[in-house]
Amino acid sequence: MKMGRTTRQLLNNWQKLKMRYLVPGKLTRLGDTLTIELTNRCSLTCSCCPNGCDRSSCRPPHTISDADFERLLSQIDIPFSRVFLHLHGEPFLNSDLPLIANRLISHGVSELSVFSNGYHIDIKLLESLLNVTSGHNLHIAFSAELYSRQTYETIRRPGRFEEIWRSMEQIDDVMKRHQRTYTVNAIINEQAIDTLPHTVPDLFSRLQQLDEIHLNSAFPWPHLPQTGEIAGHLQSRRSICSQIWQLPVILASGEVSMCGSDYRGECIVGSLWEHRYSELINNDAARRFRRNIVLRKACRNSICADCLIDRHISFSRTVKRKFIEKANDALLQKYFAKFHTYFTLIPQ
Numbered sequence: 001m002k003m004g005r006t007t008r009q010l011l012n013n014w015q016k017l018k019m020r021y022l023v024p025g026k027l028t029r030l031g032d033t034l035t036i037e038l039t040n041r042c043s044l045t046c047s048c049c050p051n052g053c054d055r056s057s058c059r060p061p062h063t064i065s066d067a068d069f070e071r072l073l074s075q076i077d078i079p080f081s082r083v084f085l086h087l088h089g090e091p092f093l094n095s096d097l098p099l100i101a102n103r104l105i106s107h108g109v110s111e112l113s114v115f116s117n118g119y120h121i122d123i124k125l126l127e128s129l130l131n132v133t134s135g136h137n138l139h140i141a142f143s144a145e146l147y148s149r150q151t152y153e154t155i156r157r158p159g160r161f162e163e164i165w166r167s168m169e170q171i172d173d174v175m176k177r178h179q180r181t182y183t184v185n186a187i188i189n190e191q192a193i194d195t196l197p198h199t200v201p202d203l204f205s206r207l208q209q210l211d212e213i214h215l216n217s218a219f220p221w222p223h224l225p226q227t228g229e230i231a232g233h234l235q236s237r238r239s240i241c242s243q244i245w246q247l248p249v250i251l252a253s254g255e256v257s258m259c260g261s262d263y264r265g266e267c268i269v270g271s272l273w274e275h276r277y278s279e280l281i282n283n284d285a286a287r288r289f290r291r292n293i294v295l296r297k298a299c300r301n302s303i304c305a306d307c308l309i310d311r312h313i314s315f316s317r318t319v320k321r322k323f324i325e326k327a328n329d330a331l332l333q334k335y336f337a338k339f340h341t342y343f344t345l346i347p348q
């Protein structure tokens with residue numbers, strides 16, 4: 001049943017009231033989605049990411065083995081059915097990825113999601129992952145600005161546009177053999193918008209298994225406003241960050257953090273090697289963190305103090321293959337021209 005706007009607002013206000021005063025900082029309705037980082041190592045050093053801008057302050061590198069993952073899973077004592085297997089690193093740098101995916105499926109997980117940069121990933125590993133997840137719900141997305149050499153090389157790695165295309169063509173072949181589709185995630189900037197009516201259809205014709213392209217603006221990471229598209233894209237009023245309604249993320253080190261953007265390890269509330277997940281979700285540190293946000297005192301959380309994510313107006317559109325195949329030139333021009341409105345927001 002679809003919820004009306006008023007009902008949703010009432011429900012949100014009730015949740016805020018509960019978290020503020022009735023059960024301070026406590027998450028009472030647990031979601032069914034977990035985010036688990038398999039590694040925080042990456043093969044790229046993108047300019048939109050702490051790995052590229054502030055590597056020295058990132059958490060020490062960790063990659064979780066399948067044996068450790070088995071122990072970690074035994075510490076997760078809440079029901080969950082969906083898992084995101086990525087956070088700050090490249091999941092295909094973890095050679096146990098297929099074993100871990102298989103373990104999660106055996107555990108009863110019905111939906112897995114893996115985001116990769118697609119850059120020189122191990123094709124055999126991808127094949128193994130597709131084999132173990134055959135017949136199950138696996139969503140794979142590759143982050144790459146394939147529509148523009150200049151954008152890709154500015155964001156990801158100079159001089160490597162041909163290489164990412166070679167990697168993506170190999171990936172597309174494998175996906176075709178396994179009759180699977182995938183998504184491409186790409187950051188857009190204003191200069192590239194006028195090229196999209198030509199470059200996006202071209203991308204779909206070159207990559208036959210590509211199902212959709214997710215185009216979005218870069219967001220500013222905590223302490224690193226330069227990573228995001230922020231000029232004119234900030235709301236004047238600080239909103240309540242949606243992270244507090246979600247389950248804390250699980251890092252490759254086995255630690256549990258309150259924020260998905262915690263590249264420094266600033267808001268870790270404990271470790272799964274010492275506590276069960278249910279003990280960490282609502283321990284004192286977790287409740288204090290949420291309460292600070294819901295009382296609009298987020299600055300008391302060091303990671304939130306200068307974070308712009310909750311004030312940031314982001315841009316995001318999903319372009320489907322079905323739409324591109326049906327659309328004529330005029331419709332494509334009109335559709336992509338609308339993207340300019342985001343970039344022409346008046347600075348506040």
Ligand code: SF4
Pocket residue numbers: 042043044045046048049050051052087088089090117143
């Ligand atoms: S944005 Fe993604 S691919 Fe790029 S360095 Fe960060 S984690 Fe790696």
Ligand code: SF4
Pocket residue numbers: 222241242243244258259260261298301303304307308309310
């Ligand atoms: S305000 Fe920023 S740092 Fe704080 S929880 Fe939200 S996204 Fe994370």
